[in-house]
Amino acid sequence: MNPSERPVVIGGGAAGLAACLTLEKAGFSPLLLEGADRLGGRLRTDQLPDGTPVDVGFQVLLTAYPELQRWVDLEVLDSVAFVPGAMIHKGGRWRTLADPRRMPASIGATLCSGIGTWRDRIGILRLVQQSMRGTPESLLDAADEVSTSEFLAARGFSAAFVRDFLRPFFSGIFLDAALSPPAAQFLYTLRMMATGKVIIPVGGMAALVGALEGRLRTTEVRLGAEVQYVQEHALRLADGTEMKTGAIIDTVPRTEGIPWNACFNAVFHCEAPPFGQPIIGLLPEARHVTNLHFMEDVEPSGGKGKLNVTALLRDAQGVEAASMESAVREDLLQVGVDVGPLMWSVTIPRALPRMHSVCSSMRNPRIGSGMYVAGDHTAAPSLDAALRSGRVAAEALIVDSGRAKANG
Numbered sequence: 001m002n003p004s005e006r007p008v009v010i011g012g013g014a015a016g017l018a019a020c021l022t023l024e025k026a027g028f029s030p031l032l033l034e035g036a037d038r039l040g041g042r043l044r045t046d047q048l049p050d051g052t053p054v055d056v057g058f059q060v061l062l063t064a065y066p067e068l069q070r071w072v073d074l075e076v077l078d079s080v081a082f083v084p085g086a087m088i089h090k091g092g093r094w095r096t097l098a099d100p101r102r103m104p105a106s107i108g109a110t111l112c113s114g115i116g117t118w119r120d121r122i123g124i125l126r127l128v129q130q131s132m133r134g135t136p137e138s139l140l141d142a143a144d145e146v147s148t149s150e151f152l153a154a155r156g157f158s159a160a161f162v163r164d165f166l167r168p169f170f171s172g173i174f175l176d177a178a179l180s181p182p183a184a185q186f187l188y189t190l191r192m193m194a195t196g197k198v199i200i201p202v203g204g205m206a207a208l209v210g211a212l213e214g215r216l217r218t219t220e221v222r223l224g225a226e227v228q229y230v231q232e233h234a235l236r237l238a239d240g241t242e243m244k245t246g247a248i249i250d251t252v253p254r255t256e257g258i259p260w261n262a263c264f265n266a267v268f269h270c271e272a273p274p275f276g277q278p279i280i281g282l283l284p285e286a287r288h289v290t291n292l293h294f295m296e297d298v299e300p301s302g303g304k305g306k307l308n309v310t311a312l313l314r315d316a317q318g319v320e321a322a323s324m325e326s327a328v329r330e331d332l333l334q335v336g337v338d339v340g341p342l343m344w345s346v347t348i349p350r351a352l353p354r355m356h357s358v359c360s361s362m363r364n365p366r367i368g369s370g371m372y373v374a375g376d377h378t379a380a381p382s383l384d385a386a387l388r389s390g391r392v393a394a395e396a397l398i399v400d401s402g403r404a405k406a407n408g
């Protein structure tokens, strides 16, 4: 193919990878330009000093994500599933709250947890039912832009249940303490959780990136290729290289105006006994920490004596890792967890785009002649949305190019 006809995908995160895979299916051999020295974008795994893998920002996969199922054989991806529920630290002790439909053995502990009233529990089951109506995509495309927080308040949940469970649980997912994401995103996430498992790949998110990357056949990947300037059918790299191109799918959030939710993630040495099963711990009474998990519960050998903690940052500007470390230590001490030395930490100022409306993918990814956009910032703040946006942009390109529509 003439290089000036070859489609170019900018950014090798989830959206860019899904775009390339979709283009390949339609017979294209795209060029993928990635500014960093690795693919994956925000799906990134680092190593603790002893070699244990740790994701750069704790994140999970929901096996019900339709786009994940499209590209990854979840039967083959080696993973660990979290228990559907949470351990909640309240009033000086850990309490269990589990999904009674899938964890019948935990019904007793859940009923005795003191978290939520009967009305709250029935309310959750009703919400799950509501989230099952229509297709998953139709939930995201709902025009209603009420925030999750307003939506929950209108549903009559007790203030204590919102404070002790709903807010810490979902603020950990959205990385947004105010639960400002639209209710559509909340219902979508609820449906994904109710119909599938919450897993993390063994080896971290790098294993997922490897699974996606491993499917690329005809894409030419160029790492360290930072795109500085883009226009229709042409671009310039940071090293000054000018390129005439075919259509371009840009997955890089270029709008400076996009607000981001930020987080701090750390791993501490910790001698406290783990929960004994892979489950998320929530600290509703803490100031900064939103969730934690004992790494040993997830990976018995490498995770021994390690606590993985996520805290939300209201404003990532000027946040010192050292000050976050002491804030997190203080929070943990208050719940009786005395952690040892810090092993690893990261501050992520641009973790998830803060969006007041979402859609299953950007309604129209075309932004000019032969120019398309994708990325979670164009659709909804999740991996599923990032993958879908990449596919939808590629499908638009394929249709516009006159080639047969990508099959599936």
Ligand SMILES: Cc1cc2nc3c(=O)[nH]c(=O)nc-3n(C[C@H](O)[C@H](O)[C@H](O)COP(=O)(O)OP(=O)(O)OC[C@H]3O[C@@H](n4cnc5c(N)ncnc54)[C@H](O)[C@@H]3O)c2cc1C
Pocket (backbone or CB within 6 Å): 010, 011, 012, 013, 014, 015, 016, 033, 034, 035, 036, 039, 040, 041, 042, 043, 056, 057, 058, 059, 060, 061, 173, 225, 226, 227, 228, 251, 252, 263, 348, 350, 351, 352, 374, 375, 376, 377, 381, 382, 383, 384, 386
């Ligand atoms: C801490 C954290 C927790 C999360 N938790 C979850 C979760 O539990 N569940 C979930 O579904 N989602 C979660 N997410 C969100 C999910 O990881 C993202 O939605 C998804 O990875 C975004 O993919 P993307 O391709 O849109 O963007 P990115 O991953 O940001 O990809 C953009 C790519 O473009 C490259 N790039 C940037 N500028 C240039 C340039 N000028 N030239 C060339 N390349 C460039 C970047 O290096 C990057 O590789 C989480 C994210 C974070 C950070």
